[in-house]
Amino acid sequence: MKDSPLTIGIDFGGTTVKIAVVFQSHIIDQAPPIATQEYAGHGELIEAMVRVVEELRTRHPNIAAIGVGMPGFVNFEKGLVYNLTNVRDWESVPLKTILQEKIGLPVVVDNDANCMAFAEWKCGSGRGFQHVVFITLGTGVGGAIIANGQMIRGARHGAGEVGQTSIDYQGRAGHYGNRGALEKYVGNSEITAAAHEAYVAAGIQKSLEDCAPAALAAAAYHGDPIALAQWESVGRMLATSVMNCCWLLNPEAIVIGGGVARAGELLFKPFKEHLFVQLSAPFKDHLMLLPAAFGHEAGIIGAAALARELI
Helix, strand or coil: CCCCCCEEEEEECCCEEEEEEEECCEEEEECCCEEHHHCCCHHHHHHHHHHHHHHHHHHCCCCCEEEEEECEEEECCCCEEEEECCCCCCCCECHHHHHHHHHCCCEEEEEHHHHHHHHHHHHCCCCCCCCEEEEEECCCEEEEEEECCEECCCCCCCCCCHHHCECCCCCCECCCCCECECHHHHCHHHHHHHHHHHHHHCCCCCCCHHHCHHHHHHHHHCCCHHHHHHHHHHHHHHHHHHHHHHHHHCCCEEEEECHHHHHCHHHHHHHHHHHHCCCCHHHHCCCEEEECCCCCCHHHHHHHHHHHCCC
16 A cells, blocks of 8 residues: 555546545545536535545545546646536636645646546556557547657647547538537547438438447447448548547557447457558557557546656
């Protein structure tokens, strides 16, 4: 325990806030989730988080630090949350300062995609690499970069937003005036809509639920040609964005997680094929394409691993 103390990881989501005690890469105690939308503002929600942390500390008094992953723009150095995705009343909240004052432990606050990447880098599929690009495919597309053995955060702590990189300069309009953003094509809703449209064009009636990534993967594994074509398309689009990352960063590995990545080889096979034909030898020789080791618990484990760096 001395060499790897207990820390708390907090995974803050738009639906729930998950809080757990972590030893190394193992969750050893987890509180019931907090329903994010049940609280009127950030003050009430922070108080609820503090109560849960204090309850966990009564069972584990040797907890040494707290890490928090937030789904939005975060100033890592200050622990300041500028804004959150789909959560009201979270503008310019000094979360690190508030939690440290209320709990009396060191606190680190980071973007949730960075936390997931940190979990994979320290304890999962990215372990041992010095140059890695991490991508998480879910409702949107998150990303993070490790270069020269360090997480690259950028001048304003916003580096790694792979989902906002363009795969078509004349493509769909993004949230920020950027056209052809990757997440406008390979997010959950976008994959579902594209599959539904393909079935309709073929004269096949399917519900949106039957076109969601999990159902689409099941159909593809059973040989459905439309489903297989959709995964081919997703793999090609993902490869276009990652190709740019490879030419820019020359990584050793690409680690891909999130719900969409559970499609496995349906995604990874076309992704690899389309990626490698767009790279020269120094960029593709020995390049590893790896599924993430952690699932839904990655945010908690990564936040807790970041907290261990404070000790």
